[in-house]
Amino acid sequence: MDELKNEVTTQDVDPEVSVPTEPQTQTGDALTQGVMHERDMKKETKKQDVMKILGKIGVYLFLSVMAFIVVFPFLWMIATSLKHLSEYYDSNLDLVLFPGGPRDFHNFAEVFTETDLGRYFINTLIVGVASTFMSLIITVLSAFALSRLKFKGQNAFFAGLLATMMIPGELFTITNYKTVADLGWTNQFGDGGWFNAFLTLTLPFLVSVFYIYLLKQNFMQIPNELYLAAKVDGTTDLKYLWKVMIPLALPTLISITILKMMGAWNTYMWPKLTTTNQDFYLITIGLREAFSSADNQQPDIPLQMAAVTLVSIPLFLVFIFLRKYIMRGVSRSGIKG
């Protein structure tokens, strides 16, 4: 019986593989080898499982460490903003984020009494909301014209628009600074001063080529039949835009709104150049100016951190509640603000 089986196996074996010379003992060996092999595999899988778990632990460890490094500046900022000045300069407490003793928010209160940050918050809010609103209107109208209407010179115009995206913004800033000065908008004192400041801070950035492009692409995905159907139904272009296209492109519009608002919140260079009246400072420049002339003795870093925290909180709130839109907008744009 065994011999027969063996014969069959030897016949099955590829002729190029060396045929065993002693068929009688081969059977038993082969059997035990097979079992051995099976055991090896089990051991191997077990080993692999252990390695896998170790690998997973390693990955999580790596991510946790990196995540800690990434959030640490924020943690430290908040912790320090809650410290008293004496606690900050106590060398024993350098590494202690939250020392014992009562925590309070007196630094935050001081930010509003010691500096003009409150006023700057309001300035930024006004400029941000107004410029975002106007910018959205311009963006929507332009994207609509470029995506839905057909008119002569359209393609040439769009190509020219895209070409301007290649040029670094600094190149525009120089002439714009001059333009604004020539127009007298840098004269920000007296009666019309606030209006000059407002124009200076909003107008040059109302047209964002990139957002027009983004929205145009989004509008193009809306099937043309919807537009034709609306036309047959007697809808005007503007009504179609308002009732159909805007609701359908709402996610993109929200992304644009948030990024635009964040941009206004974070902008530094342009207002720094053009704001001549301190009363019209925006938040970022106000923050930098308020703490740039620190005294040598003991700069009030907890107070500074309280101010920084205050500036950062709105951004965090927006991020927490609208993360989806921000991340979607950013992954498609790659520009900040």
Add this chain to the structure above:
Amino acid sequence: MKVELRNLTKVFPSRDKKSGKDVTAVNNFTFEIPDGKLVGLLGPSGCGKSTTLYMISGLQQPTSGKIFFGEEDVTELAPENRGIGLVFQNYALYPHMTVQQNILFPLQNLRGKDKMTKEAMLERAYEAAKLVQIDELMDRKPSELSGGQQQRVAIARALVKMPRVLLLDEPLSNLDARLRLQTREEIRRIQKETGITTVFVTHDQEEAMSISDVIVVMKLGVVQQTGKPQEIYDNPTNLFVAKFLGTPPINVFKGRVENERLYIGENAVLDVKGVKDGNVTAAIRPEGFVLDENGPLVCELSNVEIMGRDVSIVSRHSESLNPTIRSIIDADNRIDATAEGVRFTLKPHKVFLFDAESEERLYFEV
């Protein structure tokens, strides 16, 4: 409302700047759509049927020619002022609105003396929804509906403002086979009930034949033939129309006429009085064959398909322009499926002769 097209022509400027050849999508189309009828515009893709529909709707402007609704010249009128309802191939429902909002949308656009109260609009919307039997689905979004239901919503939206003319652009092509059958009956029913003049674009000849009062067959922008479905089927004016209509398709042979007799291969198969001698193309409807042991048309039998009521005989002939000949005969006839050959005589009124060059019909007396 009758719709009249007079010398309608649409030329698209060429996309390719080098060749500079303009594309004529519709060429000199003259036709009168009788009031309250359902007209099918039929043709292969690119024949200009959709362009014609879009010109009737006003979404595209004709290069030349005129369009009349009744006695009114609407050629220059904007689409919203023509009083039309249009159903698109992909339905074009507004995805962010519910069924009810979709149906209400055209009514909300009415201005001036046509302006309606909210209640009246709702009532009208429900009426339209009931007509297409979707009144239970009013609060759903289009994405929650099946294809057939979306189709009905689109029709309701087109009907709700009581259009003078209803235009349907390939309304059934996005539906599966069973639903298509059901929906086309539905469209027929709705059209009959409302009595609205309807123009219907399709590339499916069966669809067009089954529901149209009148069919217009188009090819490359030129109208080939117009008439009632049965008339066109029984009496095609050229080879294209003969080939385009009918399933299974018509069988086409190379033939010649000598002494008023039609020859296919060596045998004279039919007397054709009044046709001059020369080469012709002979087209025979599948139901035009009669089994006959002594018949003049000798074919090589390749297959017999039994379909219950009928038997379909698949055979070959050296002069056939199709790879196989398909003939349908009554199942009462007994046929030996193992035989090598099969012989037919022909029913004269199912045989059409066309000029071999111009492919125009050559008439003979039966």
Add this chain to the structure above:
Amino acid sequence: MDKVLTFLNTVFVQGFWKTFCVKWVWQTFCVKWVWQTFCVKWVYQTFCKDLVGKKLRFNSWKGWIYLLPAIILLLIFTVYPIFNTVMMAFTNNYDSLESIGGTSFEFGIDNFITVISSGDTFRTAILNTMLLCVVTVPLSTMLALLIAVALNSIKPLQKFFQTIFFLPYVTNSIAIGMVFAALFDVVGDFSKPYLVESWGFINTLLGKIGVQPVNWLDGIGVFGDATYWPKFAVLVIYIVWNALPFKILILLGGLQSVNKQYYEAAKIDSTPKWRVFTRITVPLLSPMIAYVVITGFIGGFKEYTSIIGIFGDSMADGQLYTMVGFIYDALPDAFYGEASAAALILFAIIFAVTMVNLYVSKKKTHY
């Protein structure tokens, strides 16, 4: 260098060339040809043909009406600046002429010469900018790639980590720059340890593992003897920290769109992990990596606010000048000509680097 510039100046600007070539080229090529072929023809074909033709269609104008607000603003704040900046950069002695209201402007490359040979400032700016790019872009890209791959390999907590890693993106770079400055800051006179009020968080931390304190920043607003490299290091850390979120987002998006079947096939062939990474992940991700690197370089060349955030307006007393910093510093003093020249140089460099990057990535990407 200066000699070459003087030579170029004499040949191009003062000599025969100026009067002949420049004027001739300008008049025949630019004025006649460009104007006639482009503007006149284009404007005619787009707008006037309709007027001359049969009937005027409102539709062909409607689009422009919707675009009108955008066009007006673009003309003032985008189109005009391009031409004006080029004009200012190529006008000799623009700034002093401007100030006295002069009108006879002269074509020339004086501004470029002034910028390049104006002491160390511009050279420092270029060197700093390039150094920053070369150090931060590879560093942040590699780190981002590692984190993205790690993120992609886990399921639980993936969203949580993703959110955390995106956090630095939604920050005000001036504000957080101040946080970094405070973290590294040493308050007091570094050279006299008994006078130091606070060693700062980082130095204390380093002290715990036996590293001598480093004078990172000179103290905020205090002039000290801190050398260049510690400052540079702080800047690099901040920029990398700031650049990670965007890169991780893009790379993770790329990883998630890679077809899982490639990995399954590799698994069946029992390919080792590092090999999967180098032979499958990186090549398939190469378009995203190229994108991230290019945008990283462009961002690096425009680095400015992070420096202001950490070091204040003086940019560490000019030690950490960047190109954009140079441009902005020239503006309040009305050095428009020089600022324009510097901006054009910046544009040229960014353009060249982008082209090189594109060329290299085209050769290296596997699509």
